[in-house]
Amino acid sequence: MRRVTAMTRALLPPVWRSLPRRALAAAAAVGLLLAAVPRLQSGPPDPLVGLYSLRAAALVLALGLAFLLDDPARHITSAVPVRRPVRVxxxxxxVAPWAALTWTTALLLVPESSRPPAGALTLEAAATAVLALAAAALSIRRTRTTExxxxxxxxxxxxGVTAALLLPPDWTLFVTPDDPHWHSTHDRWTLLLIVAAALAARSVTEPLRGRPFRRPSPEPL
Structure with a gap:
């Protein structure tokens, strides 16, 4: 146990250096800019602008997190004694503190008079972010891609665009707070978060490898 802990600590500096800082910084900058749109508009506060600004910011932050597992040295680091779930x-x-701080700042950038329910929007943002991580982990597990x-x-x-445009009204994930389906819609967001988290947990194991080839034994005469 101590050996694993020591190896984990030794991994911290290289893992920190390998983080996709440019993608994360760009996502944070664009996300915060989108969240600030309600403050830049003239006229009375519009709750719809605040809602869509935060949803756009959540999507952009998730796009940045999709790069979190990019690792050009993946096929080298897979040989280290620390298992992939620990490295992930x-x-x-x-990155979690960065994500929490960025999202909190985005919420505060929206004026209170036009800010949608913070808990519901945080649920949407979390589900979208975990879905991005789950998809990246699944891609790494199923393929040999490094980025x-x-x-x-x-x-x-x-x-996201397809879901917003093509999902039927009874299954839509994007409603306004005054919609009677607001609470039932966020039940679906909760389910999406749970499924995405389970998929991510299942996908962070080592990539699948084919079975070794075995020469068939000769049949007895």
Whole structure:
């Protein structure tokens, strides 16, 4: 146990250096800029502007988190004694304070008079972020890619637009606070968060490898 702990501590500096800082910084900058839109508009506060600004900010932050598992040295680090779940957990732990601080700042940037329920929007943001991480982890597990971030962010953006435009009213994930389906919709967001978290936990194990080839034994005469 002590040996694993020591190895985990030794991994902290290289994991910190390998974080996708540019993608995370860009996501934070764009997300906060979107969240500040309600403060830049003239006229009376518009709750819809605050709602859509925060949803756009949540999506952008999730797009940045899609790059979190990018690791050009993946096939080298897979040989270290510390298992992949621990390495992924280190990345998540290092980025979690950034994500929490950025999202809290985004919420506070929206004026209180036009700010939607913070708890519900935080649930949406968390589900979207975990879905991005789960998709990246699944891509790494199923393929030999070392940097799935670009593909996953494109997929996530396309999925979000498709869900907003094509889901039937009874299954939509994007409603306004005055909609009678507001609470039932966030039950679906909770389910999405649980499923995404379970998928992420299942996908952070070592990538699948094919079975070794065995020469068939000769049949007896």
């Amino acid at each position: 957990a280190l990345r998540v732990a290092l 799935p971030g670009a593909a996953i962010s494109t997929w996530l953006l396309a999925t």
